[in-house]
Amino acid sequence: MTAAVAFLVLLAALAAWWLYGQRLMSRPWLAAGIVEDTGGLAHMPAAKVGLGVFLAVVGALFSLFLSAYTMRMQLADWSALPVPRILWVTTLLILLASAALVWAVRSARRGEKERALDGLLAATGFGSAFLGGQLIAWDELAGSGYRLADNAANSFFYVLTGLHGAHILGGLVALVAVTVKLWRSPDAAAAQLPVELCALYWHFLALVWLVLFAVITGWAGDFLAVCRQLLS
Amino acid sequence: MADVPLDRVAETAATEVEDLTLHHPHSWLTRYVFSQDAKTISIQYTVTALAIGFIALFLSWLMRLQLGFPGTFAFIDAAAYYQLITMHGMMMIVYVLTAVLLGGFGNYLIPLMVGARDMVFPYANMLSYWFYLLAVVILLASFFAPGGPTGAGWTLYPPQAILSGTPGQESGIILMLVSLIVFIAGFTMGGLNYVVTVLQGRTRGMTLMRMPLTVWGIFTASVMALLAFPALFVASVMMLFDKIFGTSFFMPSLIELGTPLDYGGGSPILFQHLFWFFGHPEVYIVALPAFGIVSDLIATHARRNIFGYRMMVWAILAIGALSFVVWAHHMYVSGMNPWFGFFFATTTLIIAVPTAIKVYNWILTLWRGDIHLTVPMLFALGFIVTFVNGGLSGLFLGNVVVDVPLSDTMFVVAHFHMVMGIAPVLVIFGAIYHWYPKVTGRMMNEALGKLHFWITFLGTYAIFFPMHYLGLLGVPRRYHEMGEASFFPASAQMLNAYITVLALVVGAAQLLFLFNLIWSIRHGREAGGNPWRATSLEWQTPETPPPHGNWGREQPTVYRWAYDYNVPGVAQDFIPQNMPPEAVPLGPRPAPGGMS
Numbered sequence: 044m045t046a047a048v049a050f051l052v053l054l055a056a057l058a059a060w061w062l063y064g065q066r067l068m069s070r071p072w073l074a075a076g077i078v079e080d081t082g083g084l085a086h087m088p089a090a091k092v093g094l095g096v097f098l099a100v101v102g103a104l105f106s107l108f109l110s111a112y113t114m115r116m117q118l119a120d121w122s123a124l125p126v127p128r129i130l131w132v133t134t135l136l137i138l139l140a141s142a143a144l145v146w147a148v149r150s151a152r153r154g155e156k157e158r159a160l161d162g163l164l165a166a167t168g169f170g171s172a173f174l175g176g177q178l179i180a181w182d183e184l185a186g187s188g189y190r191l192a193d194n195a196a197n198s199f200f201y202v203l204t205g206l207h208g209a210h211i212l213g214g215l216v217a218l219v220a221v222t223v224k225l226w227r228s229p230d231a232a233a234a235q236l237p238v239e240l241c242a243l244y245w246h247f248l249a250l251v252w253l254v255l256f257a258v259i260t261g262w263a264g265d266f267l268a269v270c271r272q273l274l275s
Numbered sequence: 276m277a278d279v280p281l282d283r284v285a286e287t288a289a290t291e292v293e294d295l296t297l298h299h300p301h302s303w304l305t306r307y308v309f310s311q312d313a314k315t316i317s318i319q320y321t322v323t324a325l326a327i328g329f330i331a332l333f334l335s336w337l338m339r340l341q342l343g344f345p346g347t348f349a350f351i352d353a354a355a356y357y358q359l360i361t362m363h364g365m366m367m368i369v370y371v372l373t374a375v376l377l378g379g380f381g382n383y384l385i386p387l388m389v390g391a392r393d394m395v396f397p398y399a400n401m402l403s404y405w406f407y408l409l410a411v412v413i414l415l416a417s418f419f420a421p422g423g424p425t426g427a428g429w430t431l432y433p434p435q436a437i438l439s440g441t442p443g444q445e446s447g448i449i450l451m452l453v454s455l456i457v458f459i460a461g462f463t464m465g466g467l468n469y470v471v472t473v474l475q476g477r478t479r480g481m482t483l484m485r486m487p488l489t490v491w492g493i494f495t496a497s498v499m500a501l502l503a504f505p506a507l508f509v510a511s512v513m514m515l516f517d518k519i520f521g522t523s524f525f526m527p528s529l530i531e532l533g534t535p536l537d538y539g540g541g542s543p544i545l546f547q548h549l550f551w552f553f554g555h556p557e558v559y560i561v562a563l564p565a566f567g568i569v570s571d572l573i574a575t576h577a578r579r580n581i582f583g584y585r586m587m588v589w590a591i592l593a594i595g596a597l598s599f600v601v602w603a604h605h606m607y608v609s610g611m612n613p614w615f616g617f618f619f620a621t622t623t624l625i626i627a628v629p630t631a632i633k634v635y636n637w638i639l640t641l642w643r644g645d646i647h648l649t650v651p652m653l654f655a656l657g658f659i660v661t662f663v664n665g666g667l668s669g670l671f672l673g674n675v676v677v678d679v680p681l682s683d684t685m686f687v688v689a690h691f692h693m694v695m696g697i698a699p700v701l702v703i704f705g706a707i708y709h710w711y712p713k714v715t716g717r718m719m720n721e722a723l724g725k726l727h728f729w730i731t732f733l734g735t736y737a738i739f740f741p742m743h744y745l746g747l748l749g750v751p752r753r754y755h756e757m758g759e760a761s762f763f764p765a766s767a768q769m770l771n772a773y774i775t776v777l778a779l780v781v782g783a784a785q786l787l788f789l790f791n792l793i794w795s796i797r798h799g800r801e802a803g804g805n806p807w808r809a810t811s812l813e814w815q816t817p818e819t820p821p822p823h824g825n826w827g828r829e830q831p832t833v834y835r836w837a838y839d840y841n842v843p844g845v846a847q848d849f850i851p852q853n854m855p856p857e858a859v860p861l862g863p864r865p866a867p868g869g870m871s
Binding site: 047048051054058065067068069070072074075077078079089090100103107110111114115119120191192195198206 | 395396463466467470471474475476479480482483484485498501502505506508509512513516520521522523524537539540541542545548549552580584585588589592596599600832834835836838839856
C-alpha cells in the first residue's frame with residue numbers, strides 16, 4: 044500500500060499548507076466582528092477547486108490500483124507482458140494533446156478565439172488518436188495470445204489502461220462541449236475558465252499515464268530498486 | 276454586501292443580485308422529485324436511508340430469532356443466516372449510516388450553517404441522490420435474484436465470496452459489487468459538493484474557525500470518504516473481474532469439490548488490504564459527523580459554549596489523518612509481520628488520544644451547564660455513554676495479543692455495534708429531533724420522543740453489554756447457532772434468548788419514532804424559527820422551513836463563532852452568529868429558566 048499512502052501523505056501536506064493559512068490557532072470566542080476570509084483558495088472559482096478535489100479522488104483511485112499492482116507482482120505466478128511498440132506513439136500523442144491545450148489556454152487568455160479553437164480541435168484530435176492507439180495496443184496483445192485472464196500482469200494491463208481510457212473518454216466529451224461553447228460564444232473570455240479546467244484535467248491524466256507507462260514497462264520498479272540500493 | 280470580493284461569492288450571489296426566481300423550480304417534478312435544492316435532496320436521502328434502515332433492522336430481527344431460538348424457524352438455515360448477516364451489515368454501514376450522515380445531514384446543514392444559498396454544484400448534487408437510489412435498487416434486487424443476495428459476510432472476503440459454497444454466488448455477489456460501485460460514483464458527486472461548499476461557499480465573516488463543529492465533522496468525513504471509497508471501488512472492480520472474467524487478482528489456486536479451478540496465484544490478503552483501507556476510515560466517516568453534531572446538541576441544550584473549540588477542531592483533523600494508517604488492525608488474525616502488528620497497534624492506540632480529548636470536552640461543556648433534558652439532549656448524552664463503552668473495548672481489541680483470541684467472537688460484535696452502530700444511530704435520532712422543527716416548522720412530540728429514547732438507549736445497552744460476556748466465554752460470531760462446546764455453560768443460550776427478546780422490543784419501539792416523525796408533520800406543535808434558541812445560522816433564516824435560496828434577499832453576515840451561550844453581561848442567553856456587536860442587548864438577564 045506504499046503508493047496509496049505516499050499519495051495521501053502528499054495530499055496531507057497540501058491540506059496542512061492550506062490549513063496553515065486558515066488561522067487554526069485563532070481564538071474565535073474572543074473576536075466578534077467582521078473577519079474577512081483569507082488563505083489560498085478564497086479567490087479561486089468554485090469549479091476549479093471542485094476539479095482539484097475531483098483530481099485528488101482520481102489520484103487516490105490510481106494510486107490504490109498501483110499499490111495493488113506492486114503487491115500482486117511480487118507473487119510467484121507473475122509474468123510481465125511485452126510492451127507494445129504503439130504505446131510509445133500514444134505516449135507522444137497524449138503529450139501533444141497536453142501541449143495543444145497549453146496553447147489553447149494561452150490563446151483564450153489573450154482573447155484570441157480562433158487560435159484557442161485550433162488548440163482545442165488539435166487536442167481533441169490527438170486525444171482521440173491516443174484512445175485509438177490504446178485500442179490497437181489491446182488488439183495486438185490479444186492477437187499474440189496475451190488475454191485478460193491468462194496472467195495477473197495481463198489483467199492489470201487491461202484494467203489500468205481501460206480505466207485510464209475511460210477517464211480520457213470523459214475528458215474528450217468535455218473537450219468537445221467546450222469547443223462548441225467557445226465556437227458559439229462571441230468572445231474567447233467567456234470560455235476561458237472551461238478551457239483552463241479541460242487543460243488541468245488533461246495534464247493530470249497525462250501525468251497519470253506517464254506513471255502508469257513507467258510502471259507497466261518496469262522502469263518504475265528499476266528506478267525504485269536503484270533508490271533502495273542507494274539508501275541501504 | 277458591497278465590499279465582498281465579488282468572484283468569491285459569485286457562485287452563490289448570482290441568484291440574489293440578478294433575479295431571485297431565476298433558478299427556482301417551476302413544476303412539481305423539478306421541485307419535489309428532480310430537485311436541485313440541497314434541502315430537498317437531503318430529505319430524499321434521509322427518507323430513503325431510513326427505509327433501508329428499517330429493512331436492515333428487520334433482517335437483524337430474523338438473525339436474532341435464529342440465534343435466540345435455534346431451529347424454531349425452519350426458513351432461517353445456515354445459508355439464509357449468512358445472507359441476513361451480509362445484507363444487514365452492508366446496508367447499515369454504507370447505505371444507512373454513511374447516506375444519512377453525509378447525504379442527509381450534510382446536504383441540509385452545510386449550506387444553511389455556512390450561510391450559503393445552496394451547494395456549489397446543485398446538478399451534481401441531484402445526480403448524487405439518483406445514483407444512490409439506483410445503488411439501493413440494485414442492492415435490493417439481489418433479494419429477488421436467483422440464489423438470493425450474497426452471503427459472503429459484509430467484508431466480502433475472497434476467495435469464499437465467489438465460490439460455489441457461498442449463498443448468492445450466482446448473481447447476489449455481482450449485484451452487491453455493482454451496487455457498491457454505483458454508490459461510490461454517486462457519493463463522489465455529493466462529496467465534491469460538501470467539500471467545495473465548505474471551501475468556497477461560506478458567507479461573509481464565516482471563517483473556518485467560526486464554523487459549527489457539525490460542519491467541521493461532516494467536512495472532514497467527506498474528505499476522508501472521497502479518499503477512502505476509491506479503495507472499495509478498486510477492490511470491487513477487481514473482484515468483479517475475478518468473478519465474471521476469471522482473472523486472478525485475488526483468487527489463489529483452488530480445488531473445489533475435487534475439480535481444480537482456473538484461478539491461480541492471486542492474493543486474498545490483497546483484497547483485505549484494499550477493503551480495510553476503505554473500511555477503517557469508514558468507521559470515522561460515520562463517527563466524525565456524529566462527533567460534530569453531538570458537540571452542537573450539547574452546547575445548545577446545555578446553554579454553554581463548547582469547551583475547547585480549537586482542540587475539538589484539531590482533534591477532528593487528527594482523527595481524520597490518523598484513521599488512514601490503522602487499517603491493518605482488522606487483519607491481525609490474517610497473519611502479518613510482527614513489526615507491522617506493532618506499528619498498527621501503536622497507531623490504533625494513539626487515535627484514542629484525540630478521541631478522549633473530545634469526550635472530556637463534552638463532559639466539561641456539560642459541567643455546570645444549564646442542562647435542559649430535551650429529547651435531543653437525552654440522545655446526545657446517551658451517545659457519550661455508549662461511545663465511551665464501545666471505545667474502551669476498542670482499546671482492548673487494538674492490541675494484537677488481546678485481539679487474536681477475541682477476534683471472531685461475539686465480543687467484536689458487541690464492540691462495533693456499541694461504537695459505530697448504536698452510538699451514531701443515537702446521534703442520528705437526536706439530530707432528527709433537533710432539526711426537525713427547522714425542516715417542517717413543527718416540533719416532534721416530546722413525550723413520545725422520551726419514551727423512544729429510554730427504550731432505545733436502555734434496550735440497546737442491555738442487548739450489547741451482555742454480548743461482551745458471551746464473547747469472553749468464547750461464543751463465536753458468524754455462526755448461525757451456538758451449538759455445544761465444553762467452554763460455555765448452558766446458560767449462555769439463555770442469555771442469547773434474552774438478547775433476542777430485547778432486540779425484538781427495541782426494534783418494535785422504532786415504530787414510535789416512525790409514527791412521531793410522520794404524525795408531527797401535521798399535528799406537531801408550531802415551532803417558530805428558533806425553538807431551541809440556538810446561535811448557529813440555520814436557525815436564523817427569515818422563513819421556516821427555509822425556501823429555495825435559504826436567505827431571502829440578502830445572505831447573512833457572520834460576526835461571531837457559533838457558541839455564544841450565556842455570555843456574561845448580555846441580556847439574553849444566546850447571541851446568534853449573524854448579530855452585529857452593536858445590536859447585542861446588554862444588561863442583566865431577565866428571570867432565568869424561562870424555557871422548559
